Amino acid sequence: MSTSTETETRPAFAITKARTRFFGLSFDECIQTFFGGSALVAVLVLGLIVVFLFREGAQFFSQNRQNLEVYRRAGLEYVDYIRQQESAHTALTRYLADVRLRALTHFTQTEQLPLGDANARLADFDAYADRFADAALSLRGVANDLGDVATSIKTKFSVSQDRLVQRTQLLAAGRKDEADAVPIETINFSQELQPIIMTFPAYRIVRDAFADELNAIVATVPEMPTAGLRERMESFQRLTREYVATFPETERLMQTWDHRKPVSFAESFSAFLFGRQWLTASFWQDWYGILPLLTGSLMVSGVALTIAVPLGVGAAIYINQLARSGEQKLIKPAIEFISAIPSVVLGFFGIAILGTLLREVSQVGWLRWLPGFPIAERLNVLTAGCLLALISIPTIFTLAEDALNNVPRAFKEGSYALGASRVQTMLRIIVPAALSGIVSAVLLGFGRVIGETMVVLLCAGNRIAIPDFTQGLGVFTQPVHTMTGIIAQEMGEVVRGSIHYRALFVVGMVLFFLSLVINYVAQRIVRRRLAVG
Amino acid sequence: MTTERSNPFAARKTASRSLERVFAWMLRLATYLVLACGVFVLGDIFVKGSRTVFKSEFPFVNTTFLTEAPETLYVFDYQGQTHEMGDKAFRAFRAQEENAARAAGRTAPEFSVKESIVYSSGGIFPAIVGTVLLVVGSMTIALFLGVASAVYLSEYAKDGPVVRLIRLAIVNLAGVPSIVFGLFGFGMFVIFFGWNVSLMAGWFTLAFMVLPVVITASEESLKSVPKGFREGSLALGATKWQTIRKAVLPYALPGILTSSVLGIARVAGETAPIMFTAAYVVRDKLPWEVERLGDFFFQGVMALPYHIYVVSSKIPQNEYTERVQYGTAFIFLLIVAGIATASILLRHHLRRRYQW
Numbered sequence: 090m091s092t093s094t095e096t097e098t099r100p101a102f103a104i105t106k107a108r109t110r111f112f113g114l115s116f117d118e119c120i121q122t123f124f125g126g127s128a129l130v131a132v133l134v135l136g137l138i139v140v141f142l143f144r145e146g147a148q149f150f151s152q153n154r155q156n157l158e159v160y161r162r163a164g165l166e167y168v169d170y171i172r173q174q175e176s177a178h179t180a181l182t183r184y185l186a187d188v189r190l191r192a193l194t195h196f197t198q199t200e201q202l203p204l205g206d207a208n209a210r211l212a213d214f215d216a217y218a219d220r221f222a223d224a225a226l227s228l229r230g231v232a233n234d235l236g237d238v239a240t241s242i243k244t245k246f247s248v249s250q251d252r253l254v255q256r257t258q259l260l261a262a263g264r265k266d267e268a269d270a271v272p273i274e275t276i277n278f279s280q281e282l283q284p285i286i287m288t289f290p291a292y293r294i295v296r297d298a299f300a301d302e303l304n305a306i307v308a309t310v311p312e313m314p315t316a317g318l319r320e321r322m323e324s325f326q327r328l329t330r331e332y333v334a335t336f337p338e339t340e341r342l343m344q345t346w347d348h349r350k351p352v353s354f355a356e357s358f359s360a361f362l363f364g365r366q367w368l369t370a371s372f373w374q375d376w377y378g379i380l381p382l383l384t385g386s387l388m389v390s391g392v393a394l395t396i397a398v399p400l401g402v403g404a405a406i407y408i409n410q411l412a413r414s415g416e417q418k419l420i421k422p423a424i425e426f427i428s429a430i431p432s433v434v435l436g437f438f439g440i441a442i443l444g445t446l447l448r449e450v451s452q453v454g455w456l457r458w459l460p461g462f463p464i465a466e467r468l469n470v471l472t473a474g475c476l477l478a479l480i481s482i483p484t485i486f487t488l489a490e491d492a493l494n495n496v497p498r499a500f501k502e503g504s505y506a507l508g509a510s511r512v513q514t515m516l517r518i519i520v521p522a523a524l525s526g527i528v529s530a531v532l533l534g535f536g537r538v539i540g541e542t543m544v545v546l547l548c549a550g551n552r553i554a555i556p557d558f559t560q561g562l563g564v565f566t567q568p569v570h571t572m573t574g575i576i577a578q579e580m581g582e583v584v585r586g587s588i589h590y591r592a593l594f595v596v597g598m599v600l601f602f603l604s605l606v607i608n609y610v611a612q613r614i615v616r617r618r619l620a621v622g
Numbered sequence: 623m624t625t626e627r628s629n630p631f632a633a634r635k636t637a638s639r640s641l642e643r644v645f646a647w648m649l650r651l652a653t654y655l656v657l658a659c660g661v662f663v664l665g666d667i668f669v670k671g672s673r674t675v676f677k678s679e680f681p682f683v684n685t686t687f688l689t690e691a692p693e694t695l696y697v698f699d700y701q702g703q704t705h706e707m708g709d710k711a712f713r714a715f716r717a718q719e720e721n722a723a724r725a726a727g728r729t730a731p732e733f734s735v736k737e738s739i740v741y742s743s744g745g746i747f748p749a750i751v752g753t754v755l756l757v758v759g760s761m762t763i764a765l766f767l768g769v770a771s772a773v774y775l776s777e778y779a780k781d782g783p784v785v786r787l788i789r790l791a792i793v794n795l796a797g798v799p800s801i802v803f804g805l806f807g808f809g810m811f812v813i814f815f816g817w818n819v820s821l822m823a824g825w826f827t828l829a830f831m832v833l834p835v836v837i838t839a840s841e842e843s844l845k846s847v848p849k850g851f852r853e854g855s856l857a858l859g860a861t862k863w864q865t866i867r868k869a870v871l872p873y874a875l876p877g878i879l880t881s882s883v884l885g886i887a888r889v890a891g892e893t894a895p896i897m898f899t900a901a902y903v904v905r906d907k908l909p910w911e912v913e914r915l916g917d918f919f920f921q922g923v924m925a926l927p928y929h930i931y932v933v934s935s936k937i938p939q940n941e942y943t944e945r946v947q948y949g950t951a952f953i954f955l956l957i958v959a960g961i962a963t964a965s966i967l968l969r970h971h972l973r974r975r976y977q978w
Contacts, residue, residue: 121862125774125778127770129771130767130833141805141814144809144814145813400655404656411646420653422966424660426962431893433928434955438951441939486656541799542893546931573799573801577801597802597805601798601799608796612793
């Protein structure tokens, strides 16, 4: 009764206080909470990315430590000293082969000899190279024999590990009898390693003979036709002598090598961060080193930015300062439209057109002087870099144009009033004033490029190795693999929970933190500039 | 010459002036070079792709390519002629010929298959459907979350540590590589939630990826609604929520939708996040051919960008595969370009309509 009189007496526009309350919140507060909660999703997602990357990837380092521990316990590390020695010799053999190729080219092209005659002229050289290659035969034999022993120890160990897992599983399932029936062999590594360690004196004899032979070989070199080739042979002599000089060091390492030495966590960490090999499913030893992938990513981004920065910033300056307004209205959306081209389409274009095109261009005679030309592989750093440049240009262009746009008009007017020309005003006044914005635009472009997946997966050539930097700039025409590419390529094939699977997540982590750092630096540059200006 | 000399104010031709012209031309060249590259890429795909998609006789569009699933292409010699056929047509043809030969009492004819290439015949219909489903689902989620957080940021939030944290997260989220989103989606949705490779996993992965774009775009259009609208509404006694719902959102909505369309182009174009979360290389069933409704959300689909990746990397480049490669890329570009153009047109249209 009383309520009805109250409503009657109250005017129609009076605010009735909301009575509905959920969990002590009024309706409006509820709505605010809902919106606030949605806004927190961005924070939450960022947090979840970190959590799940760690959840899947963090165990990598302990698994890798075990991996390295087995490598040491089973004596693979010991045998690798010899194998490395042998592969260094193989590298020298390749050097000789390269010299031979150059000499042959000289004979056939400069001296116009027929192929048979040219080969005949190289008979001496061939004998020399053969002798050099054969010198390592006995060393190789030792390495192979010891390698077989070491791998068999490793296999034995992994079999017993598997059985251990099997037993724990059976125990967990409550089938104790069956679990007890699983035979488990405990591996006594010191005992197993005896056959390997015992061969050390024999190895020494072989190695000494090898060193003597090498010294005897490089005492003389075959006659070479040109000064350049003679120089190469001299450096071959030098390299071989340096190589022989490393023998005592290897011997010291082998003598002090101890299979019981524990593998520290830091070693596992540095094996990933500074590892020069990414080798999976190998019969010998798997390596998860990020360096080849990181080099690949950085090289591709380097090429992309070298192309994209002048073009993107140049276009931004042109559109902002020089273009007529009609041109501006047409070109700005057109360049922004390029960013809508999906990267996978660009990758396909690279495979179908650009790779072949670049290779054909590189085979044109008068372009041969360029480093790395003619290109051997259709898909390489250059192909991927060109396409990534096209991807990053719109980003760089848009942000740089914004930065130029934000320069106060007074700067320009003041400069003109002082009698500066247009170019002077642009280069001395406007670009420096917008420089922080331009630099952060380039950084964000870099972030875009290094995180790009499909183009590098399709066009970078996918060879997992640090490219040969001795070729100078020609290195950019070699195929590489990248961090993003390796995740995309191998994620679908790995066993869930295996060390390889976790390694891919760790690569993802590296990418994630790299992108955060790039973002942070870019924002920092802009903010500091704003504070100063 | 004479007229020029008679003008006392005409600029003299000095070294610095010609340098200026050279400089301007260099910049102009850079700009048009970029455009030329873009045009070259698009032009190549449009020209070669339209050969697959369009044809000269009625109905002018290659309906097989647009409405059928991918098939294996067989190239074979038969009775001195080279035929190219899809898997089904090839089987039917062979059975028919063999039956005819048997009926006539001849020995079965010889088919020498020269090449059989997967995915190179038939069409890409399941991939188109899958892409549409992925885009619609993920944009629904992204718009819902994105607009809500934009409303909070522009209407409710006061500057403070929480808001700064949110803004920092948005900016950083925008820079995270798409492949990392793929890994995250795989770790969280596919494994931890046990959704397997499914539409749901793809939706959420893509939605989170595009979230920063949607939030930034929505916030901008909310901010562009004049303050007077809000003040007028509040002065009339409306509550905050009533103001937002009646006086702010309707005016911001066109802007939100148009700018978010650019997000759609991004979602449709990304391959890396769906590689391990939603996309199948090939799937015979169409998404709606499921037994229970619940299965619909937990099934993987084919998607155009992933299909392009598969046909350009897993099968060789030759005259037989070129059709499907360029055709798929063309259709895909057409869809993305259609969305982007629609957004530009819509923005243009709405800007004229909603002026205050």
